[in-house]
Amino acid sequence: MVSFFEDSGKNIAGQNVMITDAKSVLNMSITVTVSAQNPLASPGHNISIKTMKLLRNHEISAGARVNAWVDSMRASSPTRTKSTSSVTDDQVTWNLHHPSALQMFEQIIDASKGKQIVMFLDYDGTLSPIVEDPDRAFMSKKMRKTVRKLAKCFPTAIVSGRCRDKVYKFVKLAELYYAGSHGLDIKGPEKRSKSKNDGESVLFQPASEFLPMIDEVYKQLVDTTKSIPGVKVENNKFCLSVHFRCVDEKKWIELAQQVRSALKEYPKLRLTQGRKVLEIRPTIKWDKGKALEFLLESLGFANCTDVFPVYIGDDRTDEDAFKILRDRGQGFGILVSKFPKETSASYSLQEPDEVMDFLRRLVEWKQLSLQAQSRM
Ligand SMILES: [Mg+2]
Numbered sequence: 001m002v003s004f005f006e007d008s009g010k011n012i013a014g015q016n017v018m019i020t021d022a023k024s025v026l027n028m029s030i031t032v033t034v035s036a037q038n039p040l041a042s043p044g045h046n047i048s049i050k051t052m053k054l055l056r057n058h059e060i061s062a063g064a065r066v067n068a069w070v071d072s073m074r075a076s077s078p079t080r081t082k083s084t085s086s087v088t089d090d091q092v093t094w095n096l097h098h099p100s101a102l103q104m105f106e107q108i109i110d111a112s113k114g115k116q117i118v119m120f121l122d123y124d125g126t127l128s129p130i131v132e133d134p135d136r137a138f139m140s141k142k143m144r145k146t147v148r149k150l151a152k153c154f155p156t157a158i159v160s161g162r163c164r165d166k167v168y169k170f171v172k173l174a175e176l177y178y179a180g181s182h183g184l185d186i187k188g189p190e191k192r193s194k195s196k197n198d199g200e201s202v203l204f205q206p207a208s209e210f211l212p213m214i215d216e217v218y219k220q221l222v223d224t225t226k227s228i229p230g231v232k233v234e235n236n237k238f239c240l241s242v243h244f245r246c247v248d249e250k251k252w253i254e255l256a257q258q259v260r261s262a263l264k265e266y267p268k269l270r271l272t273q274g275r276k277v278l279e280i281r282p283t284i285k286w287d288k289g290k291a292l293e294f295l296l297e298s299l300g301f302a303n304c305t306d307v308f309p310v311y312i313g314d315d316r317t318d319e320d321a322f323k324i325l326r327d328r329g330q331g332f333g334i335l336v337s338k339f340p341k342e343t344s345a346s347y348s349l350q351e352p353d354e355v356m357d358f359l360r361r362l363v364e365w366k367q368l369s370l371q372a373q374s375r376m
Contacts, residue, residue: 069256072273073244094340094348101334101347101358108332108347109365115308117362118299118331119150120292120321121355122313123160123167125275126336129352134232134243139170143352146359151175153366157295159183159288161279161317163236177298181207181238182281182317183291188298204294207238210268210282214240217266217280224258231255239281241274274315288313289320305330311345312336312355319344334358 101108121127127147128139139147150156157177160167164180164187171178174190186204218235221242225231230246242259244252259278263269272279292311301307307330311321314336322333322344333345336355349355 066253066256066260069260069271069273069278070252073252073256073276073278074249090340098335098343098345098348100354101349102354102361104347105358105361112308112331115306116301116304117154117366118296118301118307118309119154119156119359119362120159120295120309120311120313121147121156122288122311122315122318122336123158123162123170125314125352126312126355127158127352128170130245130275132246134234134241134245137170139352140356143356144172146356146363147171148173148175149363150359153363155299157292159291159311159313159318159321161236161239161241161274161277161315162234163238166236177295179288179291179295181236182279182286183288183294184238184282184286186291186294186298203298205238206286207282207284210238210284213266213268214238214280214282217262217269220262221259221280224262225255228255228258239279242278242280243276244278245276272317274317279317287320288317289322289324292321292324307331310334312349312358313345 123139124130124134124137127143128137131137147156151173152175155177156175157179158167158171159179159182161182162180164178164185167180168178177186177188179186184205184207188203214237215235218233218240221233221240225233225242228247228251230244230248230251232243232246234241234243242255244255247255256278259271259280263271263280268283269280270283272281292309296302296307296309301309309325309331310333311318311325311331312334313321318333318335322335325331325333326344326346332347333343334347334349334355335341335343335345336349336351337343338350349358
């Protein structure tokens with residue numbers, strides 16, 4: 001386990017703090033620049049929340065990168081809770097800053113008055129529970145029914161790190177927009193065309209040139225990670241996912257090293273971390289936030305002030321979309337999490353069941369308001 005310093009509670013903002021990782025096999029140090037501006041942090045299960053605040057702002061030397069990745073893997077994949085009272089305090093503070101979207105439903109609806117709500121939904125951990133086998137991350141029938149009704153009320157898009165075809169196979173709703181591979185593969189709803197040969201109309205694939213490279217790295221990673229039990233490498237067409245949900249924590253360093261060495265030859269690919277997953281993507285400036293903007297533009301809301309986008313997601317990669325909404329000052333993000341996490345989302349929901357309740361309430365509200373309008 002990586003060992004960090006005790007949080008002394010002193011004001012150390014702006015200082016460089018040396019953290020010595022004496023116990024790790026790599027025996028290296030990480031220099032951390034402590035920022036005075038840092039909102040609430042992730043629930044480190046082995047690492048205290050206050051320490052995580054420091055890790056968020058770290059400047060890591062090249063040699064320490066593997067350890068930093070492993071720390072990040074831990075931070076983004078909370079599996080255990082702490083038993084101290086500080087957890088409760090942190091949770092209470094976090095909930096004050098990111099209240100439940102269910103409890104704040106009326107206020108949310110008030111804020112959307114006169115505006116077109118557009119829904120953006122992540123898939124894993126948002127519409128479906130996080131399960132051991134990513135190939136079995138099915139959504140419930142009830143959830144599918146709810147999303148179908150939602151799409152009748154508002155334009156709705158699924159934004160996922162997964163390959164678009166795969167996420168479509170899980171969701172199975174033709175009336176939605178799909179942004180797969182973190183938005184690198186976007187397609188609108190299937191048009192009910194008179195011509196049978198009209199086919200699918202792909203809206204946007206900004207990273208087509210990377211396809212052969214991604215395929216090459218996929219094959220390489222499948223081969224090199226064979227030695228680590230539980231690793232699952234998933235080819236998401238425009239990006240790769242290395243799932244470590246089923247990998248023993250003792251093997252995480254070895255896995256991070258293998259992924260790092262596979263990427264050495266490919267400077268045009270970059271690594272990001274999600275929830276229990278390492279993700280390899282082209283270095284082009286494209287993410288879920290850009291996908292959200294692209295979809296809003298495609299829907300005709302590029303420069304509109306009367307649009308109210310709502311993005312619900314559970315992952316660090318969803319933060320790009322939350323941040324876009326904050327910067328635009330339009331709509332808001334909802335983070336799905338049971339634990340406090342550093343986020344640009346405004347509200348929170350604890351789990352997919354709560355997401356379903358929230359979506360149902362939106363549908364009910366819309367149906368009631370349409371009925372009221374028709375009586376006028
Ligand atoms: Mg997710």
